[in-house]
Amino acid sequence: MTRTLSTPPTLPAGTLANSPQPTLPASGNLLLRPWEPADAPTFLSAYQDTETRRWHTNRPTTETQVREWFDTYRQDWQQEKAGHWAVTRAGAEVLGRIALRSLDFDEGTAVLAYWVLPSARGAGVASRALSSLSTWAIDEIGFHRLELEHSTSNNASCRVATKSGYLLEGTRRSAAVHDDGRHDMHLHARIRGDRVRLR
Template sequence: MTRALSTPPVIAPGSLGGSPQPVLPVAGGLLLRPWEEADAPAFLSAYQDDEIRRWHTRRPSTEGQVREWFEAYRQDWQQEKGGHWAITRGGAEVLGRIALRGLDFDDGTAGVAYWVLPAARGAGVATRGLKALTAWAVAEIGFHRLELDHSTRNHASCRVATNSGYLLEGTKRSAAVHDDGRHDMHLHACIRGH
């Protein structure tokens, strides 16, 4: 059933899914590109890292499961539900992950998530990736608001958000379950023109 809107959608349906998922240039010779089958070992190894495990409770356990996730990522793009990219050095070496999730074309909103492999931390990889994804999503696609949340205990993610222009809007109390129990979550957002 199609619901009638009193206002037109901020982003026209078909704006993403009708085209291939783009490769996006990032400052410093990095590229955001769709995940490839050959990335499965690097993706799986990320979830063996204690810091990534600490903040991400949904984790693949085999390369086969990773490939299922990659297929779900491709379907997300085609169905305009999300976009998932590998953060890479020159399109080859995987340094991290970044995603747009929960796309709402009616309101022009989406959520952002990311992680970076241990060897790439401290070099601004997540910040540069987030800035590039944000610029594309806002300027080229037309999203009005992008938001992200992270545990209030995840100080590195908070720095990435603020250094990328995502203002801290508040704290969502007891909003997410992690391995060590419930965490309060910071909510950050980037709004077009602000």
């Protein structure tokens, strides 16, 4: 269905698809890069971890399925639906995942999601990756508002969000289903013009 807007879109079509998905630097010698087929074993291993499984019900079960996900990730970029990056140490060792999803070019909004492998937790990997991707999305691409959600029981994710300049805006009651049932979700957001003080 074609929509007729009374205001121009915040971002024009082609803003992402007209260029290859970029590799983005982050502090601490981190590099966010597109996923590669060779990353499939590491990606799959993340979903064997109890803590990762606790918060992610959509999980791959084989390396073949992971590579199919990677193919979808490439299509998502070309169709301007999402961007998915491996969080790596200098482009090599995979430490985690971060994604920019639910892209709305009319409103200039997007949603972020992330996880970090157990071996990389507690070292600021997620917050540095989130800060880098958020700055790029707002300052270089032109998104106006970025959101992320996490279970109110996920204290680690809450710390990542606030450390990266995402203000807690409220609680969405019983908004998501995890393996152990429904969870209330914290909603955080970062908008253009926020005076972000990274911690």
